[in-house]
Amino acid sequence: MTQSLPLLNGTEEYSLVTTKALYDDTVKFYERYFQLVHDKEIGTLTNSLVTIKLVVDDSFKPLDIAEDKDWRAIVSSSLVFSCTDIQYFKNLAGKQTVQAYPNETNPLEVYLKDPNGYVVGITETKNAISIKPTLPKQSVESSLISSRSSRVDISSASVTTGSSYPAIPKTVNTQKSIAVMTSGGDAPGMNANVRAIVRTTIFKGCNAFVVMEGYEGLVKGGPEYIKQVCWETVRNWSCEGGTNIGTARSKEFRERPGRLLGALHLIEAGVDALIVCGGDGSLTGADLFRSEWPSLIKELLETGKISNAQFDRYQHLNICGTVGSIDNDMSTTDATIGAYSALDRICQAIDYIEATANSHSRAFVVEVMGRNCGWLALMAGIATSADYILIPEKPASSREWQDQMCDIISKHRSRGKRTTIVIVAEGAISNDLTPITSKDVHKVLVDRLSLDCRITTLGHVQRGGTAVAYDRILATLQGVEAVNAVLESTADTPSPLIAINENKITRKPLVESVQLTKSVADAIHSKDFKKAMALRDSEFVEHLGNFMAINSADHIEPKLPKETHLKIAIVNVGAPAGGMNSAVYSMATYCMSQGHKPYAIYNGWTGLTRHESVRSLNWKDLLGWQSRGGSEIGTNRNTPEEADIGLIAYYFQKYGFDGVIIVGGFEAFVSLHQLERARENYTAFRIPMVLIPATLSNNVPGTEYSLGSDTALNSLMQYCDVIKQSAASTRGRVFVVDVQGGNSGYLATHAAIAVGAQVSYVPEEGISLEQLTQDIENLKESFDKAEGRGRFGQLILKSSNASKVLTPEVLADVITQEADGHYDAKCAIPGHVQQGCLPSPIDRTRGTRLAIRAVGFIEAQQKVMEQARTIDDDDFEFDAPEIVNTASVLGVKGSNIVFTSIRQLYDFETELSRRVPKTIHWESSRAIADHLVGRKKL
């Protein structure tokens, strides 16, 4: 029996999602086609979400298609591949054309029918040839409906608004179905992780599944709990808090029978790999599940629950962990998804509490989450300059902690501090393992210090709300990496855990990470606290040391002997950036704890040369600076040469500075270069000098992270969340957002990842008219297909310097014009709002860490420079490496914190005319930003 395709007019586009069965058929179909048309390389599929374009006009004759052929084979996938051998197609077309006709707008459009009756449209465009299956809408839909699988929620999957995909993945792994689940306590950023995993899975040509309700979903199984999802399912998820696929703490999964059911249900659903986003407990469970897998499937085979074929196919459980937990308690990774969002909530609450505490001169005991881990309490302690913290990792006897706390607080009070903040981790204990509650702390503060004291338990507020930019980006990059890891895994590959070390996404062996984490808890329970601390990562230990030094600064015997005490100057240069104050505060208080004298140069180099604005800092003046935005000591863009470098040398000499710490952006970088070059003429500059990069542009050579860039990202992200909501509610609006950042597209690219912007334009790429045309096409597609699911707002982020001609206004006008009344575009200029109000906790805590490292650098380089100062000008070895290295930029590079000499950076690693580093460390983020929204890049 045959069926005729109905005659259609015009162009119609449909998006559909295939089931796994359809998908496999499609692969076979395309493999046959590619062998037919492109004999060198088997073509690759983009994924199972498809755009089907019908290009039909009056001259297209209906075709006969045998109904008993597998119609579903042509339902799936749109693919585009480059081909130089156009002639080959033409020849082929000549042989097999059912109907071929040239077209005014497209040079050649050919419809082919293969011997089995499959029809395919081939469109030749300038650089690419696309092959798209053609089929009438009704048939496609009925075919999908008839193939409805009990495991697939077609109702939500079959209507999609997705765009097609920008690039062809190198390999197609048609075998893989990858499932993701969230487990344990929910954490902000989990949704962004799931979105990235689902979309990357689809992008790589695999099937994406989600397991609902954590391990509960595995134990229960079935289509309600193990669902196939599509590109559109996860739209906008990076901007949503909690976890949309549910999470649970499953008792049943802790027992073998529960895990046996889990194994059966995964196999039934055809899942090859499981990515678990959860905390230490969830990953312990995952690790156990994986190690038990061979015995589980053996039992399933023996009890007849699975077939021999299933047993053979599912020999190994491919598992990967992305760590999602607000506790940040997993060893081997610096941060877990959600931890910085929770920290943000805590810091905001404590910032609020400060105001009321100050009004009444009160003490507050703030209880924060963290069952076995004091990370949240410690970092909040640093970020809010709390007076004291109690964490499980460093317990003391009841007497010791009470004495120490009272001693520090009474000293703070005696010097005029009106507020007292003590942060207690939920899991805080004394060294006999007795829990320390906030009530215990309250009692001590009232009984021993007679303070007017209140308790605030922050509770689940800490887990609520949307994720901060860091968590959205971390979750997204880790999600992409998790899918890569799963696809690259073989039976022998140890299960990976996707970690982050400093600024680098890394893969760590899951088993060892879990064991290491467990050993911290074991050490605590066996009261081996030294071991517990040694097992924590070195950054944690460093932060704890920093907190202790800062919070007891100026009240204890200095750590260093008198003869080694230094005078250290600090100056802010360039535009204000979040974290500048934290750096100044921490540098000054840490200096006090060491015995050094900290000096602030107020209002940049010109403040020094015009008004001799330089003063030593005292402890009380600094109260509250840690949490403040902007620059308390003032900043401007003038460089030493512009301000008068000779006069600066004079003041350096007058005050006898032994070192200088510059905090700022590119002008600060140039300042360091000028001071270092001026050493030849001015002895006063023969001192160690260090730059802590601080600029929202994040364009300072020698580092992948500048203070202020995280605060700016959050400000921009919050702004974008607000206007995206407005755009979505308006049902059909694009906002073109003007983004700062000089010639660096860092901010635009990373904000685009955080908010899921459809496009980001950056100075590094500019805006070509072809790309703009393509992006407008994508937008149209996206809006057209949004029908039925509500129209979503779209964002385009444009770095100001991406184009001077194509301003946000012009872009908005062009887009509105092209939309032909279907939607409109407006521009939005956040401007200096991007500098942020209060610094983010990341900028505060990193400001502290970097400032203390900088002081350490000044101390460590003293000897070399002391000698250099005694040498006659003529003998001064300006270019000797040990001298050159005493003027350096403190940066984060990959997984390390490094000092790189300004000579090296300025002379070899900087594109001076554009004020950017020669190597862009975030380049790979661009492709991810694009592929996660389906942007086609020309």
Ligand SMILES: Nc1ncnc2c1ncn2[C@@H]1O[C@H](COP(=O)(O)OP(=O)(O)OP(=O)(O)O)[C@@H](O)[C@H]1O
């Ligand atoms: N040893 C284990 N064996 C099997 N399953 C486990 C094990 N530990 C935890 N799980 C599973 O993982 C789930 C989540 O663990 P848990 O409650 O410890 O949270 P988590 O993943 O550590 O996250 P968070 O601490 O952030 O809330 C448990 O409910 C259980 O189903």
Ligand SMILES: O=P(O)(O)OC[C@H]1O[C@](O)(CO)[C@@H](O)[C@@H]1O
């Ligand atoms: O939400 P629940 O199940 O009460 O769990 C609270 C626990 O979860 C966490 O938020 C994350 O593990 C802990 O800090 C806290 O102890």
Ligand SMILES: [Mg+2]
């Ligand atoms: Mg946990």
